[in-house]
Amino acid sequence: MRQVIEGLIYDTEKAEKIGYSSYSNSGDFRHYEETLYKTKNGNFFIAGGGGPMSSWGKPAGNNEIHGSTGIIALSEEEAIQWCEEHEIDADDIEEHFEVKEA
Numbered sequence: 710m711r712q713v714i715e716g717l718i719y720d721t722e723k724a725e726k727i728g729y730s731s732y733s734n735s736g737d738f739r740h741y742e743e744t745l746y747k748t749k750n751g752n753f754f755i756a757g758g759g760g761p762m763s764s765w766g767k768p769a770g771n772n773e774i775h776g777s778t779g780i781i782a783l784s785e786e787e788a789i790q791w792c793e794e795h796e797i798d799a800d801d802i803e804e805h806f807e808v809k810e811a
Contacts, residue, residue, distance in 0.1 A: 721744070723748070740763060741764065745783075789808075
């Protein structure tokens with residue numbers, strides 16, 4: 710998947726995968742699949758998609774909502790938060806982000 714956001718190309722084929730999260734199956738309107746990536750220039754993004762009742766739902770006119778797919782650019786702070794919310798392994802987080810011992 711490739712998408713241009715604010716003049717930058719985000720490409721899942723060229724970026725490094727950091728983590729993956731999913732919920733349910735495609736028959737569930739709340740299903741989603743998301744993968745967090747880091748570009749060679751250090752930018753973070755999520756590539757994914759989901760059903761109409763997921764965060765990927767998009768208005769489709771006349772009170773309809775459809776599922777969608779796409780790419781969302783993230784700041785480093787948002788990427789760390791995504792990892793924490795989706796319970797990505799601590800070793801994987803430590804490999805890609807500067808984190809401190811408690």
